[in-house]
Amino acid sequence: MVEHPSRTKLVDAAIDLVRGKGYNAMRVEDVCAAAGVTKGSFFHHFKAKDDLALAAADAWRERARGLCDTVSAARYPDPRDRLFAYLDLRRELIAGELVDWTCFAGTMIQEIHLTHPDLRDACQQSIAEHTGELAALIEAARRRHPVAGDWTADSLALHVQAVIQGALVLAKGRQDPAVAHQALDHLGRYVRQLFAAEGNAA
Amino acid sequence: MVEHPSRTKLVDAAIDLVRGKGYNAMRVEDVCAAAGVTKGSFFHHFKAKDDLALAAADAWRERARGLCDTVSAARYPDPRDRLFAYLDLRRELIAGELVDWTCFAGTMIQEIHLTHPDLRDACQQSIAEHTGELAALIEAARRRHPVAGDWTADSLALHVQAVIQGALVLAKGRQDPAVAHQALDHLGRYVRQLFAAEGNAA
DNA sequence: GACTCCATACCGACTGGTTGGTATGGTCGA
């Protein structure tokens, strides 16, 4: 499997379409049209629609991998500051066209969690992997700074994901990313509060 | 329009099915089977599938209305305590079968926000109304207690909704309501922190 | 109270468009 431009284009198109209209509303012909190929090509690369979705979930996981590292460790040597910067980044990423800030995995899960267990697990893995990276960052920050309250790095990472996913749902409802920003503002305030305990103001 | 048992059964069945499998995966015949009526009856009461969804959105809004009041004002005279109790209640409501703790409006919005603008607005209204009630409660608590930070009641109400919606998405992904509890625990801690400012410990 | 008239509620076989998937054949590089 060395590149295959058609295949890659199909996967990318599928991700975009799912992010916009969801999985069930996305027809294979839509994907083909968006990718600029025909159905023959589609079913040459994928044996079924679900197969494409699986590939798309993998591609999405790949995209999400290392998102934490986007916030350079060089610029923010302190993991706590890196965590704050990460939250700010996530906030800023929610802007512009809807299809650009929507989460493929979250959209898929909500729609097919009962009907397509294998697909659900693939998408879940994508989220879990990212949450794991975030938890590691939180844990690093925790080791270097005192924190308020009794909580684990895993649970806070989960909470962050929840706020983001929920903010996206609300933003879709209002057709306006601004509501997501409000939620992320509160999240930022909360996390900073947790790490600003006991006279540790930044 | 005085009752109409068949119609009511169809609406209730639709709400359950959407909460489980989503809107597109729900067939008209599924709704009929679940409601114990035939297709003929269905299309007598609703002129299209979308029409049923609209009715279901209304019914859902009705269900959600006054959820804040479930936390009795008599038992919690202080609106701040009522707010805390509300958050606890929301946490406890996420338990048991998936179909019982899922949000109809959130599920719908995520799936049809682009393809069915009218349906999206109906579901959005359901959320907006509930958020409004919550904001009023927050505002009342705010007037009676000093708070930390610079934020509005509306934005905090929105944040609460976001955490809940996001927690549900994560719970669906893991097929386990426990993850939602973790997120709501953090939310509870945050809100209490906001209201516990300046020596106002409960 | 018997009769017509009609509206509402309901039934279930049928239809026609949509759509995931297939069959077949062509092109091009090795």
Place this chain on the structure above:
DNA sequence: TCGACCATACCAACCAGTCGGTATGGAGTC
């Protein structure tokens, strides 16, 4: 010439929506 890659025509299942028909009960008339 073989096989990877892709195009076109086609198929069959699925499903929202239709349509002719039945049952029930209430209003009006004599």
